[in-house]
Amino acid sequence: xxNQLKVFFVLFPLLLSAGFISRNEPLPxxxxxxxxxxxxxxxxxxxxxxxxxxxxMVAAYSNKDKKHECEIDSLVIKxxxxxxxFFQGGPVRQAVLTNRYQKAAKVPLLISIDGEWGLAMRxxxxxxxxxxxxxxxxxxxxxxYEMGKEIARQCKRIGIHVNLAPVxxxxxxxxxxxxxxxxxxxxxxxVARKAVMYMKGMQDNGVMANGKHFPGHGxxxxxxxxxxxxxxxxxxxxxxxELYPFRQMIKEGLxxxxxxxxxxxxxxxxxxxxxxxxxxxVTDLLKNEMxxxxxxxxxxxxxxxxxxxxxxxxxxxxxxxxxNDVLLFAEDVPTAIDSIKMAIARGExxxxxxxxxxxxxxxxxxxxxxxxxxxxxxxxxxxxxNTPFAGLINRKLVENAMTLLSNRDSLxxxxxxxxxxxxxVSLGHDDETTFYRMLHNYAPVDYFGxxxxxxxxxxxxxxxxxxxxxxxxxxxxxLTTNPAQDFGLTxxxxxxMNCIIAKKKTIVSVFGSPYVLAxxxxxxxxxxxxxxxxxxxxxEDYSAQLIFGGIGAKGRLPVTASQxxxxxxxLSTAPIRLKYTVPEEAGMSSAELSxxxxxxxxxxxxxxxxxxxxxxxKEGKVVYQKAFGFHTYENxxxxxxxxxxxxxxxxxxxxSTPALMRLVEEKKVHLDSAMSVYYKELNGTNKxxxxxxxxxxxxxxLPAWIPFWKRTVSKGVYRPGIYSTxxxxxxxxxxxxxxxxxxxxxxxxxxxxxxxxxxxxxKFVYSDLGYYLLQKII
Numbered sequence: 001x002x003n004q005l006k007v008f009f010v011l012f013p014l015l016l017s018a019g020f021i022s023r024n025e026p027l028p029x030x031x032x033x034x035x036x037x038x039x040x041x042x043x044x045x046x047x048x049x050x051x052x053x054x055x056x057m058v059a060a061y062s063n064k065d066k067k068h069e070c071e072i073d074s075l076v077i078k079x080x081x082x083x084x085x086f087f088q089g090g091p092v093r094q095a096v097l098t099n100r101y102q103k104a105a106k107v108p109l110l111i112s113i114d115g116e117w118g119l120a121m122r123x124x125x126x127x128x129x130x131x132x133x134x135x136x137x138x139x140x141x142x143x144x145y146e147m148g149k150e151i152a153r154q155c156k157r158i159g160i161h162v163n164l165a166p167v168x169x170x171x172x173x174x175x176x177x178x179x180x181x182x183x184x185x186x187x188x189x190x191v192a193r194k195a196v197m198y199m200k201g202m203q204d205n206g207v208m209a210n211g212k213h214f215p216g217h218g219x220x221x222x223x224x225x226x227x228x229x230x231x232x233x234x235x236x237x238x239x240x241x242e243l244y245p246f247r248q249m250i251k252e253g254l255x256x257x258x259x260x261x262x263x264x265x266x267x268x269x270x271x272x273x274x275x276x277x278x279x280x281x282v283t284d285l286l287k288n289e290m291x292x293x294x295x296x297x298x299x300x301x302x303x304x305x306x307x308x309x310x311x312x313x314x315x316x317x318x319x320x321x322x323x324n325d326v327l328l329f330a331e332d333v334p335t336a337i338d339s340i341k342m343a344i345a346r347g348e349x350x351x352x353x354x355x356x357x358x359x360x361x362x363x364x365x366x367x368x369x370x371x372x373x374x375x376x377x378x379x380x381x382x383x384x385x386n387t388p389f390a391g392l393i394n395r396k397l398v399e400n401a402m403t404l405l406s407n408r409d410s411l412x413x414x415x416x417x418x419x420x421x422x423x424x425v426s427l428g429h430d431d432e433t434t435f436y437r438m439l440h441n442y443a444p445v446d447y448f449g450x451x452x453x454x455x456x457x458x459x460x461x462x463x464x465x466x467x468x469x470x471x472x473x474x475x476x477x478x479l480t481t482n483p484a485q486d487f488g489l490t491x492x493x494x495x496x497m498n499c500i501i502a503k504k505k506t507i508v509s510v511f512g513s514p515y516v517l518a519x520x521x522x523x524x525x526x527x528x529x530x531x532x533x534x535x536x537x538x539x540e541d542y543s544a545q546l547i548f549g550g551i552g553a554k555g556r557l558p559v560t561a562s563q564x565x566x567x568x569x570x571l572s573t574a575p576i577r578l579k580y581t582v583p584e585e586a587g588m589s590s591a592e593l594s595x596x597x598x599x600x601x602x603x604x605x606x607x608x609x610x611x612x613x614x615x616x617x618k619e620g621k622v623v624y625q626k627a628f629g630f631h632t633y634e635n636x637x638x639x640x641x642x643x644x645x646x647x648x649x650x651x652x653x654x655x656s657t658p659a660l661m662r663l664v665e666e667k668k669v670h671l672d673s674a675m676s677v678y679y680k681e682l683n684g685t686n687k688x689x690x691x692x693x694x695x696x697x698x699x700x701x702l703p704a705w706i707p708f709w710k711r712t713v714s715k716g717v718y719r720p721g722i723y724s725t726x727x728x729x730x731x732x733x734x735x736x737x738x739x740x741x742x743x744x745x746x747x748x749x750x751x752x753x754x755x756x757x758x759x760x761x762x763k764f765v766y767s768d769l770g771y772y773l774l775q776k777i778i
Contacts, residue, residue, distance in 0.1 A: 028255045028294035029203060030367030031360075038371040039362040042107055046080075048351055050106070051358040052340050054082035055320070057112060057297075059329045062089025062097050062123075069097065076104050079333055082361055083110035083326070090124050091158055091385055095376040098159045108370035110361065112162035112210075116182060118151050119158065125382055126154070127390045130397050132167055132194075133513070134533040136185035136558030137401040137570070141197045143393070148201020148209075150393050154385050155207045159376040161368035164210040164258060164297070166198040168245040169218035171559065174515045175483045178223040179213075181513055185558025186218075187567060192245040196252050203255055208368060211249045213260030213299060214286060215267075215275060216242025224261040224305035228274055231264045238266060247290060255364070256295040257286065259324065261305025272309040276301075276319060283323035295364055300329035307331070313339035320349055325357045388591075392584045398538050402546050403531040403555035404571040405517075411507065411528045413549025413576050414471075417443045423469040425462060425500065427493040428452065428478030428511075434537040435475045435509070438544035440642065442577060445473070452478060452490050459492055463499045472504045473547065474526075477535045479512030487516040498522040509543045511535040518562040529565075531557065541580065549576035579621050586618040593624045604629040611639040649768070656771055659778045660692065669777075671696075678777045681750075686758045687773075694761060695770030701761035702769045708749050712741075750776070 046054070058081055060072050075081045084101065086094055102109055115121050120128035129147055138144065155163055170191050171183035184191040199209035213224075215238060220229035233242070246257070259282055261274040267285065268278040275281040276298045286292050298319045301307065306315050316327050316336035321343070330336050343349050365371070404412060414420065422445045424436045430449040439445045446469070448462050466472050474497055480488035500506055501522045508523055509530040510516060523529055530553075532543040545551045556570035583590045596614055603609055611629025615622065627639040663669045669678065671693040676682035682690070687700075694700040712722045724731035724740045731740040753769050 025250055025291040025293070026253045028253055030208070030255060030295075030364045031293055036363065036366075038366050039359055042362055043355075043359055046107070046358070048354070049337060049341070050080045051351075051354055052337050053080045053333070054107065054358045054361050055325065055327050055354070056081040056330050056333050056336070057083040057085050057110065057326050057328050058333060059087055059300075059302075060084040060097065060101070061087050062093035064089075069100075072097075072101060073104060075333055076101050076109065079337065080106050081109075081333060082107070083112065085112045085114070085164070085328060086160070087114075087122055089122070091119065091126055092378060092381055094123060095158055095378055095381055099375045099378075102159070102373060102375070107362075108365060108373045110162060110365050110368065110370070111160050112164055113155070113160050114165070115151060115155065115160075115163045116165040116167060118147075119154055119160075119385070126385055127394060128536070129394055130401060130534060131181045132184045133171075133181040133558060134401045135194060135198075135397065136183070136190060137403050137531070137533070137555035138194075138397065139554055139556060140400055141193055143397055143400060144194050144197040145201040146393055147397060148198040149205050150201075150390055152202040152205035152207035154390070155202075156205075157376075157381070157384055160207070161365075161370070162208040162210060162256060163202055164212060165202075166195045166209065166211070167213070168192070168195040168211045168249060169213055169216055170242055170245065171218040172241070173219045173221060174518070174559070174561075175221045176218060177221065177483060178225065179217050179220070180483070180515070181481050183218055185567070186560065187558070188241055188244040190558060192248040195245050196248055199249055199254055200252065203253065206369065208255035208295075208364065209249075210256040210258050210297060211246055211254050212258035212297075213262075214246055214257050215260070215262075215264070215281060216246075217260045217262060218242065220262070224274075224299065225303050228261060228263050228272065228305045228308065231262050231266075233264075233266060235266045238264070243290070250290060250292050250294075254292070254294055255367075256297055256326075257292060258297040258299055258328075259286070259322075261299050261303055274306050276306060276324070277310075277315070277322050279322045281322070287323055295325045295360065296323060297326040298324045298328050301327060302329050302331050312336060316340065317343045317348070320354075320357075325360055388582060388584045388589075392582055394538065395542075395581060395585070398542050399551050399554075401533060401555045402542055402551070402553055403533075403557055403569075404546065404553035404573060405529040405531055405557065405565050405569055406524075406526065407571050407573070408527045411505075412530075412547055412553070413573060414443070414547060415576075420471050421469045422446070422471045422473060423448065423466050424473045424475065425466065425496070426450065426475040426477065427496055428476065428535075430454070433475060433477070433540055435477075435511075435540035435544050438541050438580065439473065439547070441580065442544075442548040442550070450492075450496065452493065454492060456492075459496050462496060466500055466504055470505060472500050472506045474500060474506060474508045475511065475540075476508060476516075477511040477540075479510075479516060479535065481513055483515060486519055487513050489516055489519050494520065494522075501525050507547060509547070511539060511543070514557060514559055514561040514565070516561075517565050524564045531555070531565075545580060546573075549573070550579045551575050575620075578617065580625075581621050581623060583616075583623040586621045586623050588616075588618065588623055596624060597626065597628075600626070600628045607633070610635070613639055613641065613643065613645075652771060656774050656778065657696070660696070660774065663778065675773060675777060679773060681754055681776075682773070685754055687754065690758075690761070690770075692774075695774065698764055698766050698770075699762050700767065700770050701758040701763070702753075702765070702767040703756060703759070704765055704767050706752055706756060706769065708752065711748075712745075 117131050118129040119126040167182045169179050169183050170188050171179050172186045184194045202209045222229040259276045261276050268280045301315050312332035313335040317339050424445050424447045426433055426449040430451045436447045506526045507528040508526045509532050511532045532539045552575045553573040556568050560567045583593050610633045613627045616624035627641050631637040672691050674689050676688045690700050725738050727740045732743050733741045735741050753772050
């Protein structure tokens, strides 16, 4: 073997390891679309100016005035822009405007939205899913996929093709004012896994995902909406940490990427040049080195990270020269188009490059279904967006995120409730909270709430008030996401909490950013700490259930919050009590169970009863619980969910009724059939024509009861042969403590029922007797 060949074999593996041999990353789905006939035919109809216009995605709102709507009309009709990004508004209004703009467009518009936690990030009256920091705590990542799938369904229903999510930034700076709770956390592997699952959930269901904010906005302490943040990290650090989630998404077929407005000297030292406007970042790093072939979006071009340094038109040209495909939120489209045409004339960019990017966008439109565009159906839009299934997914996400950070002496779930006097203190709200009401479902709990402006005297009174209790549950809420404002924590809130923890067994549930834990010195001394992440009613609901064991603890902390509470920390518990949830989780229908309301109210209206409480429990899950009316017909004392009842005749509803319901469903009996058809002993008696319906509605004419026991005694003494003090084959039925009745006596009871009088069938008389007959039939 000659020396040259030896050198080649030595160099070849080195070339491989150095990355000189090209890697073939998977194509985004729209690039793999077979058949470009629609793309080519549409492209052929476009003038050079119209091809430039396809690169613009303009901001639209459904909560602004007619002037704004006319401005969008003009951009669509006159300038023939390629797409819209919708911001604040409402779903019906947005759908109406989308239909209007699509009808006016020469080429169907690519519609996008910032929907990191679903449509609710921008639109009212829609489902708000958990923020990504909360999702970072979840261990079952299939739930993230299911959320992405549901968000895709909602996007498609409202005519959205690109959801600008997920955020793939690794949030390794607790002081980050703009990413923070929008990130899956500080662990690059956790961020990558969850970002990929979110992406796949959407793209597998026809909505394009968007990885942002490339090449990583997690290690900043300033906001690119207001200024140009600097990332001082080396290339090696960026490559090993920040770029990792983006690489994983590219490997899994990511459809689009958003480039952030960041100054990163490790990549480009050009003064005042954001990564969005840097060819070294967009073309050399993202497109060439990382081989990304999807759509490249700029972050919004009206943000101060770029607009502070470059005027409209200039910034758009620079974004194109850097290698971006979609110019997002351009402030002045006509000026930008003119500026791009001048750049073409100067030879800075060619029309051929514009045409390639235009075709790329058209291919994305085809993948999104715009080659077969249909108007959005407005009817039932709200109901079809906010389905019970969407609510169920949301509940599962919240439940699985709940994180138990400390649990001294296995306090949670609470046990021996009879030994506890429990106080709930809300630091943030003075009104009763969902958290308190759910706690009260499990045990007697007294409540005291303090808002952030509570007077010192009131704070001191609460500290004294808890002396009468042996367990205090603190709800720390009404917090914010802003680190510059201590995440909404006030000195008074901290003072009250410190004083309570110092003298009482305490559980603290934190409804806010995990980073607030670093501000709470005394929380390490609490007997238990629950990280509940967000301050909505759903989080309050599940946090309370976790404390009592309605659900188990499963979450793990997605960031290092303090020296005491670190990345990955979290304890597991098992449920020990009833869980409160929605019917769908138990395989039932909310719509069907909602009919109970009208039935209960009709009974009150018809004076069948003054009030009632209805509880539906299936497989350990409470799926319906409501109170109606009053205790008496005087309407003075309303029925409450906390009322206690003397339960009797339970077997009528828990055994006889469902058993007969099944027989009816199986068509083995009919409610209006004579019971004698199924129980021959009734033939020839005054009960021969008695029906099932009459017995169940207590209108059979049977007497209210028969005192069977009277025939078993004589002058206060048991008749011989009927009872025994010990069980045996002859005396198998226990009727009282140390008292068993003869095995033949049930036959005597049945004969007395068969031979008893029947009076006024059709009249309501509450009677047990018919259920003895039912037992024989069922």
